[in-house]
Amino acid sequence: MSANRKLTGGRVKLTSIREADIDEIISWDEDSEFLRNLMSGPAYPRPEVVQREWWTNRLKNRDEYHFAIRLNETNEIIGTFHIQEIEWTNQVGWFSIGIGGKETRGKGYGTEALALGLDFAFDSLNLHRLALGVFAFNEPAIRLYKRIGFIHEGTEREYLLRDGQRHDMLLFGMLAPEWRELRQGTGSRG
Numbered sequence: 001m002s003a004n005r006k007l008t009g010g011r012v013k014l015t016s017i018r019e020a021d022i023d024e025i026i027s028w029d030e031d032s033e034f035l036r037n038l039m040s041g042p043a044y045p046r047p048e049v050v051q052r053e054w055w056t057n058r059l060k061n062r063d064e065y066h067f068a069i070r071l072n073e074t075n076e077i078i079g080t081f082h083i084q085e086i087e088w089t090n091q092v093g094w095f096s097i098g099i100g101g102k103e104t105r106g107k108g109y110g111t112e113a114l115a116l117g118l119d120f121a122f123d124s125l126n127l128h129r130l131a132l133g134v135f136a137f138n139e140p141a142i143r144l145y146k147r148i149g150f151i152h153e154g155t156e157r158e159y160l161l162r163d164g165q166r167h168d169m170l171l172f173g174m175l176a177p178e179w180r181e182l183r184q185g186t187g188s189r190g
Contacts, residue, residue, distance in 0.1 A: 153171050
């Protein structure tokens, strides 16, 4: 199977993030719900010049992998998927995923994109473990991670202070053999 085919699913594909995509990605910053689920810092629309510089620098990092999530039919960017903080010696890394526009959330695109990203991380990068952190109030994301097979491994209690309330950060992880077993339909998770 070609590498390009492995990055393409039934409805979405993972591609490079292009200069032309930055405007759309920046527009997602206008959605406070999107920001509040992803950022531990103040969720506010950051200045365009700051975002462009941040994205330009981030995309140049050779030890991080950044993908646009695109609809197969229209090639429209609807989200991003990132693998970062890779420790090559230990074959471990962290990932993040975000579906940008409200109209594309809750339609299964994130599930498909995440499966494509896991295939890439475990098969192409040869990582053994992938981890993530998610705020305890982000229930749709937690359902996604559990549904796809991630294991809740720990909790950073009262990690986030938002609107005067403390929220936990939940830590999830998956190992390459677990993903391969689940992908082949032989794994069982509760």
